[in-house]
Amino acid sequence: MKSLKLSVFILSTLFSTGMSAQSAPQLRADNIDEVINAMTTEEKAQMLVGGGNSGFVGSGAMLGHQKRLVAGAAGITVAIPRLGIPSTVLTDGPAGVHIDPTREGTNQTFYATGFPIGTCLASTWNTELVEQVGRCIGNETLEYGCDVVLGPGMNLHRSPLCGRNFEYYSEDPIVTGIIGTAMVKGIQSQGVGVSAKHFAVNSQESDRTRVNERLSQRALRELYLRGFEKMVRNSHPWTLMASYNRINGVYAQNNKELLTTILRDEWGFDGIVMTDWIGIRPDLPTWTEPDAGDELLMPGYGKQAEEIVQAVKEGKLSEEVLNREVKRVLEYIVKTPKFHGYQFSNKPDLKSHAEVTRQSSTEGMVLLKNSISDKGVATLPLTKMKKVALFGVNSYDFLSGGLGSGCVNVPYVVDMKQGLKNVGVETTQQLTDIYESYIAYAKLKLKADKNPEMWFLDQGQPKLPEIEISRRCAEASCREADAAIITIGRQAGEGMDRDIKTEFNLNEDEKSMIDRVSSVYHQAGKPVVVIINSGSVMETASWRDAVDAILVAWQPGEEGGNSVADVLTGKVNPSGHLTMTWPISAYDVPSTTNFPQTPDYYNFTDKFAGGYMKGVNYSNHEEDIYVGYRYFDTFGKTVAYPFGYGLSYTTFKFSNLKASAKGDKVNVSVTVTNTGKTAGKQVAQIYVSAPKGNIEKPKRELKGFAKTRSLKPGESQTLNITLDRRDLTSFDEANSQWLGNAGDYAIEVGDNVENIASSVNVKLAEYTEKVHNVMKPDAKLNLLRQ
Ligand code: BGC
Numbered sequence: 040m041k042s043l044k045l046s047v048f049i050l051s052t053l054f055s056t057g058m059s060a061q062s063a064p065q066l067r068a069d070n071i072d073e074v075i076n077a078m079t080t081e082e083k084a085q086m087l088v089g090g091g092n093s094g095f096v097g098s099g100a101m102l103g104h105q106k107r108l109v110a111g112a113a114g115i116t117v118a119i120p121r122l123g124i125p126s127t128v129l130t131d132g133p134a135g136v137h138i139d140p141t142r143e144g145t146n147q148t149f150y151a152t153g154f155p156i157g158t159c160l161a162s163t164w165n166t167e168l169v170e171q172v173g174r175c176i177g178n179e180t181l182e183y184g185c186d187v188v189l190g191p192g193m194n195l196h197r198s199p200l201c202g203r204n205f206e207y208y209s210e211d212p213i214v215t216g217i218i219g220t221a222m223v224k225g226i227q228s229q230g231v232g233v234s235a236k237h238f239a240v241n242s243q244e245s246d247r248t249r250v251n252e253r254l255s256q257r258a259l260r261e262l263y264l265r266g267f268e269k270m271v272r273n274s275h276p277w278t279l280m281a282s283y284n285r286i287n288g289v290y291a292q293n294n295k296e297l298l299t300t301i302l303r304d305e306w307g308f309d310g311i312v313m314t315d316w317i318g319i320r321p322d323l324p325t326w327t328e329p330d331a332g333d334e335l336l337m338p339g340y341g342k343q344a345e346e347i348v349q350a351v352k353e354g355k356l357s358e359e360v361l362n363r364e365v366k367r368v369l370e371y372i373v374k375t376p377k378f379h380g381y382q383f384s385n386k387p388d389l390k391s392h393a394e395v396t397r398q399s400s401t402e403g404m405v406l407l408k409n410s411i412s413d414k415g416v417a418t419l420p421l422t423k424m425k426k427v428a429l430f431g432v433n434s435y436d437f438l439s440g441g442l443g444s445g446c447v448n449v450p451y452v453v454d455m456k457q458g459l460k461n462v463g464v465e466t467t468q469q470l471t472d473i474y475e476s477y478i479a480y481a482k483l484k485l486k487a488d489k490n491p492e493m494w495f496l497d498q499g500q501p502k503l504p505e506i507e508i509s510r511r512c513a514e515a516s517c518r519e520a521d522a523a524i525i526t527i528g529r530q531a532g533e534g535m536d537r538d539i540k541t542e543f544n545l546n547e548d549e550k551s552m553i554d555r556v557s558s559v560y561h562q563a564g565k566p567v568v569v570i571i572n573s574g575s576v577m578e579t580a581s582w583r584d585a586v587d588a589i590l591v592a593w594q595p596g597e598e599g600g601n602s603v604a605d606v607l608t609g610k611v612n613p614s615g616h617l618t619m620t621w622p623i624s625a626y627d628v629p630s631t632t633n634f635p636q637t638p639d640y641y642n643f644t645d646k647f648a649g650g651y652m653k654g655v656n657y658s659n660h661e662e663d664i665y666v667g668y669r670y671f672d673t674f675g676k677t678v679a680y681p682f683g684y685g686l687s688y689t690t691f692k693f694s695n696l697k698a699s700a701k702g703d704k705v706n707v708s709v710t711v712t713n714t715g716k717t718a719g720k721q722v723a724q725i726y727v728s729a730p731k732g733n734i735e736k737p738k739r740e741l742k743g744f745a746k747t748r749s750l751k752p753g754e755s756q757t758l759n760i761t762l763d764r765r766d767l768t769s770f771d772e773a774n775s776q777w778l779g780n781a782g783d784y785a786i787e788v789g790d791n792v793e794n795i796a797s798s799v800n801v802k803l804a805e806y807t808e809k810v811h812n813v814m815k816p817d818a819k820l821n822l823l824r825q
Contacts, residue, residue, distance in 0.1 A: 065123030068373040074122050075362050082119055083365045084347035087329050089313075089339025090115040090126060100261045108741070109184050111139030113316065113444065114338040116372070117410045121465045123368070125377045129234065129313075133157050133190030133206045133504060134440050134596065135447035145379030149385065152180050152392040152597065153439045153449035156574050157192050159210035159403035159593035162615040162685070164722040165746045166221040168399050173225020175392040180231040182387040186375040187232040187278060190220045192445065193266050194282075196576075196619045197242040197666055199543060202535045205441040205574020205594060209618035210682065211741050212262050213766060216269025223274035230376055232277025237315055238302075239263050239291060241282035244536045245635040246656060248317060253284040253816050256659035259286070259812075260770040262666055268306055269766075277310045277371055281333055283317060288817035290323055296813035298332035305810055313337045316444075319346075326350030329364045334371075357741075384768045389450065393598055400595030400722075401602040405578065405615040406686040407571075407589040418587040420609025420688060421522055426465045428516035429455055430556055431549075432481075432503045433528030433572045435474045437599045439500070442532025442575050446499035449597040455526060455570065458600025462608050467516045477506055502530035505548040513559040522568060523560045524607075525553060525586070529573035536635060537575065557585040570603055580623040580679045582646070591615070593601045609688060612719035614746070616685035616791065623679050629662035629670055629823060634722045659752045663822040668792045669737040673825065683724050683741070683791035689715030689752065693796040694724065698786040700803055705762040707743065711786045712748035722746045723758050723788050726795065727767055730782030734769045735825055739787060739795075744765050762786075764806050779806035 064073045075083070091114070108115055118126035133138035136151035154160070154172050163169065180188045192206035208215045221232050240252040240263045254263070269512050270276065279302070281292040291297060292314045302308045313335035319325060325346040328336060336343050350356040372378050373701075381735050409419050421427075427436065437454040440446050456466050481503040516523070527549055529542055537543055545553070557567045561775040566587040571577060574594045583589060590613070592603050622628050635658075662670060668682035696709040711721050723746075726739040745758040768779035781804050789795040 043755070059451035063121050066369060066373065066378070071366055071369045071373070074124075075365055075560060077122060078365070080348050080351055082122075083361050084344040084351075085117050086118070086124075086340070086365045086368045087334060087336060087347060088117070088344040089335060089337040090117045091339050092657070100730070109138055111137065111448070112185055113189055115139070116335065116368070117339070124372060125519055126374060127186040127375045127377045128184060129187045129189055130180060130183070130185040130443040131189045131550065132447075133192040135176055136183055136185065137444060137447055138183055138185075140448040141622065147385065148450070150389065150450035151183070151447050151482070151590035152389055153394055153447040153452070154396045154597045155400040155403050156205045156440055156445070157208050158205055158574055159400055159595050160222070161218045161618040162166070162403040162405055163399060164295060164447070164616055164744055165402055168402060169221040169321070171395055172399050173222045174228055175395050177226035177229030177231050179387040179392070180226070181229050181376055181381065182384050184383040184385065186377050187234055188226055189234045189236065189280060189444065191219055191233065191235055191783055192237070193219045193235055193270065194237060194241045195263055195266065195666065197575035197660070198628060198634045199622065199625060200537045200539065200631070200634055201242060202244040202531045203241075203445070203533055206445045208266075210613055210620065211618065212265035212616050213269070213741050213743065215266030217744070218264055219270040220273045223270055223276050225664070227277065230381075232310075232371070234280045234313060235267065235276050236280035237282035238267060238279045239282060240286050241284055243635060243658060244534050246462065247534065248283040249656060250287060251657040251817070252660065253287055253657055253818055253820060254662055254714055255815060255816060255820060255822060256772050257770040259662045259814055261664055264301065268448065271302070271306045271308050275309065276621065277374060279308070279310065279312050281312055281314050283315045287814055288561065290810040292333050293323055293327040293331045294814075295331040296811070299487060300811050300813050301479055303332060308621050311335055311367050319343060323352070324358040330356055334364050334367050348671050385599055396596040397602050397605070397756070400598060401474070401605045401611045403593060403595065403615045404602065404606050404613055405591040405617055405684070406606070406613040407591060407656055407680055408586070408686070409620060409686050410587040417688070418568065419607060421566070421568070421607055422548065422609055424464055424521045424608070426467060426520050428467045428470050428520035428523045429474070429526070430472060430508060430523060431526035431528065432505055434524065434526040434570075435471070436478050436500065436503060437526070438502070438528050438530055438572050438594050439548055439597050439599050440594045442499045442501070442530060446532070452597050453600035453602060455524065455600045458602070458604035461601055462604045462610070464604070464608070469510065469521045471515045473512070474506070478503060478721075499532070500530065502528055505546070505552065507548050508555055510555050510559060513556045514732075517563050517565065519558050520565070522554045522566045524568045524570060525556060526570045526572050527577070529577060531574055539636065543576070543625045545582060549820040550582065551587055553582050562625075566825055568607070572599075576619060576621050578624065579762045583679070609717070612688045612717055613685065613707055614687060614722070615719035616683050616722050616724070617680060618682070620671055620682045621680040622671070623677065626679070627676060629665060630660070631660050633661055659818070661821050661823055663820075664737065665823050669740065672792050673738040679689050681791045681793040683789065685722075685791070687719045687721065689713055689717040689719040691715075691721040691790070693788045695757070696786070696788050696797045696799050698799050698801040700764075700801055703764040705764060705767070705786065705801060705803070707760045707762060707786055708757055709760075710755050710757045711747050711750065712755040713752050716752050718749050718751050720747050720749050722790060723760065724790060724792075725760050725762065726787040726789060726792065727762070728785040728787065729767065730764060730780055730784060732780030732782070734771055734778065739792065741792070764803065765808065767803070768806055768808070775809065775810055775812040777806070777808040779803065781805040
């Protein structure tokens, strides 16, 4: 998919027109139709096909007449100089700008800031902060000469095993929609565009370019599309990226019902859709993509443009549709910095952006456990700590972000050792030496053994195997250290899902490290803290009792070690809350039975020869709308940590919950008081429990949230949260409508889905809104019901 292809077609198109630049109209925002009239069919077709992905592999020079663009950017649109149409540059990705950090012929570097990954950002529940991160990413996109950043990632966490969850926000569509809106607004405020992705139902990586995601219209509309819908309606993204997979039998990228009926006719989307980075597919005629409303085929192969021209000649693709698509692309182009001739600096303010990444990752970290001693003292913050023993390779090889297109070439990564040192905490020398020499060796070995198919290993930090920690080693460190800190790391990236045994669960080395270190340190009366350095959910139930505190640091970007140190030492009071359920076992998640298990997938050799296997070539969404907490809460199943969960170094009280209906809105207000002894922020999560109607509903669903400012002990803040009446509806398949029954709705406030503090009722009239009866399942599904 990422191979270098030059297009002979582009050359022949551009040099065969024979029209002089003088006689041709030059593109302006107000003469798009005139420019289209002046275009040949070949030129029109070329506007719909990207200029190849040589930018991605760093060769830069696209064609004789096109200047070297941005090395390492994912792709470009094609220029037509005679019509004044510039080439625009598209770059990954959700956690920061992904370009090559060095270039031939210059000593200048082009590093980009590594911001926290999607799950970490969403776990802040702080839309202002997310918007600020968006502004920084947008600014780096602009200043590095790019026009669109390929993000945010907005797919729902259907399963904790999806390899790309780290790029996405949540198992909940409202969280996804609200956080996604903030990110898009932030990025686009800088005059560059986004490509929100992957539209839609890109729930797994195994067989991602072919898998058929089969699901009910209700689950599709209510869960998988709702986040995108909120974002599209509220932030007007310049572009969306269609996903690789099929949905109910039809590829997302030529799915007219998705890209035209729903996206444009219903939601009013006025940008362009591009494909994900894939070539020509034997079972997907190229012309059907523009016909369906997919304007840009990326990264672009000349043959695709030839095929479009041929389809016009044969009458399969009408001239009218071709013009419509070209018009949308030109409407995009006239918005871009490239079109406006923006003189980019190649020098974004990385220093100030590093401050933003440190603050946002600190706020996204989630404290899962903080034991209180018999004397009433909490393990964290470790205020008196002078020296600690750091266990786990990722303490020293901290994972700032994930792999693949979502990775960022960062100028540095602050690891735990450095982060602690920066706040005056030393690490035990001998243990540190052991780990540092092992890591240097393991990295060399990995390079030597490199599997050529794992192209993305060059794009970020892979996870190194753990060292077996002996009891003697733990004892030696314990003589010097005030506490033990164990980092458990997990890496993930595109194209691969997560294995239950080795990635969701702890492996044997990790288990024995936790056991031995805890037993030694506890005997000496010293605490053990675990830092989870993973983009996704992990198993915690089997080992959490052995340790005193657990902090989920996610993959928090380049300032990671500093952010963790800020939380461990109490400089910052943690205020992150989980945006997804942490189950006891991966098998508790209902989608697991229909999800590819990694070893099976790799052993299934028949998969590209037309063989069919559940979870690989197709995945039936039998859990239907019961994704994440909608399942666990409704069916009364115990989890390790529920959706919305997160501890603080202080305590809070919710009071004065009020709710009133006004038009299509429900206005909610609630007072939050800091009842503890430390300043801190709290998230008010608003859940709604609908009256019994003719449609089965989850027990409660999150419909809005707000976060306080930092409240001093004793201080209160009243938060106002507006819920959309439409968000309180369910999708009624029988009548193809959004339906909200009339009756009493319980409006609840809590700090996680299992900890509801109070509830008030609000009476609402019936709400209905007819939509199109489209995207029906292509097979009978055995759906989970209460
Ligand atoms: C990924 C996209 C990415 C694109 C360009 C694809 O493989 O799925 O998310 O934006 O490559 O790098």
